[in-house]
Amino acid sequence: MLKIAYTMAHGRGELDLLLAELALRLQDRGLQTRGIVQTNTGCETDQRCDMDVQVLPDGPMIRISQYLGKEARGCRLDPDAMATAVATVERSLSTPFDVFLLNKFGKQEAEGRGFRDLLAEAAAAGATVIAGTNPLNAQAFDEFSDGQATCVPANIDDLLAWYEQINAA
Structure with a gap:
């Protein structure tokens, strides 16, 4: 049985904060985490935030957004930076870990x-795999997990309870 879950939140940056907190709580319990969590910076203005990801557990911060101009409306994901983040996480999987977190x-x-x-x-x-997603990609995640993923409400207590339940056996 796969130990896989996803969670969704609708507020700006809410999911990022939740998964970053989850990573800290799991690490405080002595669990080895891998994957990435996201931090948004530069959100003080009405402009779009910069997106940075931290490679878990204590890896580098990588800016995955690119500035496309003030009026740009397209995807700001920097594909080269994303490839760097993937490669960095891939290297970290060579040592044992308990949980894989993906911000989105x-x-x-x-x-x-x-x-x-x-x-x-x-x-x-x-x-154990826990990922954030949004309603647009929830079905794709469910298909990815062959229908075995659990949708867990977007709050820290429910995520920790799900983790404990799935790993109790």
């Missing part, structure tokens, strides 16, 4: 790119 199962993963292969590798290795 997004368009890249839904289309078979990004962190998708690493999620599959972590799940196949028996690690």
